[in-house]
Structures are given as C-alpha cells and as structure tokens.
Amino acid sequence: IYVMKSLIIGIWTILAVSFAFADENTLEIMYFHRPPYYETVDGSDEAKGFLVDLTKEIIKHAGLNAIFIEMPPQRIMSYLKNPRKKTCSIGWFKTEERKEFAKFSEPIYQNKSLVILTTKVHQEKIEKHFGLREVFFDQSLVMTKIDSFSYGTIIDQWINDYAARVYEISSNQLMLPRLIMAGRVAYMLIAPEEVDTMLAEAELNRDDFVSISKPDIPKGNKRYIIYSRKISNAVIEKINRSITALVPHIPE
Numbered sequence: 001i002y003v004m005k006s007l008i009i010g011i012w013t014i015l016a017v018s019f020a021f022a023d024e025n026t027l028e029i030m031y032f033h034r035p036p037y038y039e040t041v042d043g044s045d046e047a048k049g050f051l052v053d054l055t056k057e058i059i060k061h062a063g064l065n066a067i068f069i070e071m072p073p074q075r076i077m078s079y080l081k082n083p084r085k086k087t088c089s090i091g092w093f094k095t096e097e098r099k100e101f102a103k104f105s106e107p108i109y110q111n112k113s114l115v116i117l118t119t120k121v122h123q124e125k126i127e128k129h130f131g132l133r134e135v136f137f138d139q140s141l142v143m144t145k146i147d148s149f150s151y152g153t154i155i156d157q158w159i160n161d162y163a164a165r166v167y168e169i170s171s172n173q174l175m176l177p178r179l180i181m182a183g184r185v186a187y188m189l190i191a192p193e194e195v196d197t198m199l200a201e202a203e204l205n206r207d208d209f210v211s212i213s214k215p216d217i218p219k220g221n222k223r224y225i226i227y228s229r230k231i232s233n234a235v236i237e238k239i240n241r242s243i244t245a246l247v248p249h250i251p252e
Contacts, residue, residue: 026065027235029055030089032073034173035197037091037223040070051091051109051223054247058108058225061242064235074148079228086230091223093150103227103236106243107250111191111220114151115211118187119180123210126187131216135187136162144169144176144185151189152221174202181208191220222250 031038031047038049047068059066079085081101094104116135118126129135136143136158143159147168150156159166167185169175176188181204190198192211199206227236 025063026067027059028087029066029068030071030076030079030087031068032076033070035201036193054108055090055225058239058242058246061246062238064238080226083229085228088225088227088231090225092226093152093221094224095150095153098226101229103229103231105225105236106240107222107224107252108243108247109223110250111223112193113213113217113220114155114189115192115213116187117177117180117190117195117209117211119208120210122186123212126212132214133158133162133216135214137164139164141165141186142167144179144188146170146173152218154218155189173198177202177204177209
C-alpha cells in the first residue's frame, strides 16, 4: 500500500510539474510539513496553514495560478538551486548563502522572537543565564537542532561561535522535543507560534515544557517566498505588488 501510494504521489507530482512548466501564469509552489505555517490536510492533497492561505491570496490577487506540492526541505532546496528548475517555495528566511542561487519576494511575515524550549528539569539552569549566548556557552546544556536549518543570520553565527554542545539530527522537527523529554538534550530554539502545534503533533504534554525568553534574542525572522533563478522578474514583481497590497508593511 505504501509503495502504491508513493507511486501515485510521484505520478501526480510529475504531472503537476509538467503543467506548471507549460503555463507561464501557473507557479509550482513547494512546501514542507511545518504547522502552523504549512501542512497537507489528512486524507487529501490540500495544502493548508496560515502562510499557505496567505500565499494563495497573494497569488490570486496577482492574477496567477498555483500548484502546491509537499516535499522534504532538503529536496526543495536542491530544486531551488537548480538553474533549470522553475519553482518557488514559501516561508523561507533570506540568508547571504541563499541569495547566491535564489531570488526573494518582499517579506510576507515576521515571526515573534525565538524562545528557548526546555523541560522543567533544565528550567532553573537556563534561567540563571542572562542571555542566549551564555546559555550556548554552558557545556552542561546540550542544544538540539535540525542540521542545515537556519535561525537567521545572527543566531546562526552565535551557534557557530559560542555553542559548546549541539546535537544535530536530519529527521523532522518533532524529534527535537522528544529528545528533550527523553533527557538526551536540554533545549531547542523555536518561534513561539510553533510550540503548541509541534508538541501536540509530537504527542507530548505541554505542561512538561517551558518557553524561556532572553533579552539578547533578536527580533523574529522575516519569511519570504523564495524563487529559483528560472522564475522571471516580471512574475516576481506581480507578486510583490500583491504583497504590498495585502500584507501590512514589514521593514526590510
């Protein structure tokens, strides 16, 4: 059954991609599973999530059509790097590395500032530190994260410069709080908008976890539509005009 389902999904993806290439006014929009931003409704191929819904409004306002395709973030990134691939994806951060191979829209959303998510076992030890950088310095506290995942330029640099112990995994984000709950690591970083949904999906008790803010954590990251180089500037400009019309101004 799993093989048949995968085959059907693969055939549908190929057909969808072919159609997107054939129609200049139809965009292939890739997304990965990360509620509440984006997800696929159980029992259907419908893309949902508050950033998916916003993107649908933006695309419609621009007079364009869209095909939404869910796939892992690593595969999305490989397609965006392909100069022959005509595709885009929603909700990504703009980094210097990504600007080398991709184009970006105007910002469509700005997250709240990141928080440290941990259990009550580690709460006191984390709260005694003034800032996030001091938490990173503490060798008794192991951070966990998805490898190659960006928290934005500043936090990425702090992790590289200051984090004494980081346990990276290539699995999905739901594994991170499970590792914390199992006592294998101490904490993770997350946007507060994501906490409740993630813990519910991971089948963990929200009351076992605490979110801790630190005064040196920067403002939340801006999220953009990211395009492969094959997407024309004219299409991007259409979408940017729709963003300006529909989204409250987010300073760059």
